[in-house]
Amino acid sequence: MASTDFARQIAGYGLTTAGILYRLPDHPSILQEYIWQDYDLAPRFPELNKFLAFWQAKLDGKLFRITVAHKDLIGPADLSAVSGEFRLQ
Secondary structure: OOOHHHHHHHOOOEEEEEEEEEEOOOOOOOEEEEEEEEEEOOOOOHHHHHHHHHHHHHOOOOEEEEEEEEEOOOOOOOOOOOOOOOOOO
16 A cells, blocks of 8 residues: 555655744744755645744744745656766775
8 A cells, every 4th residue: 555645746746845934923023944845736835824824823933924935756867977076995
């Protein structure tokens, strides 16, 4: 039986990482980062948007900036020809 993550990749989901920079509730001049990672669908990112909606509704830290990286894990491989030789001595 295939894993849930693999099934999601077949459905078009890719690994998504979001760096969420937010203000500390007690010290709003200080920023802290939270890293969120899950499988999501680019470019709309429904899973990330669901998490951010939860954040804004339930958590006190005001969002400052969100940086998103997304990678489809199943797809053609990127290959590069490299010339050279490594020798162990």
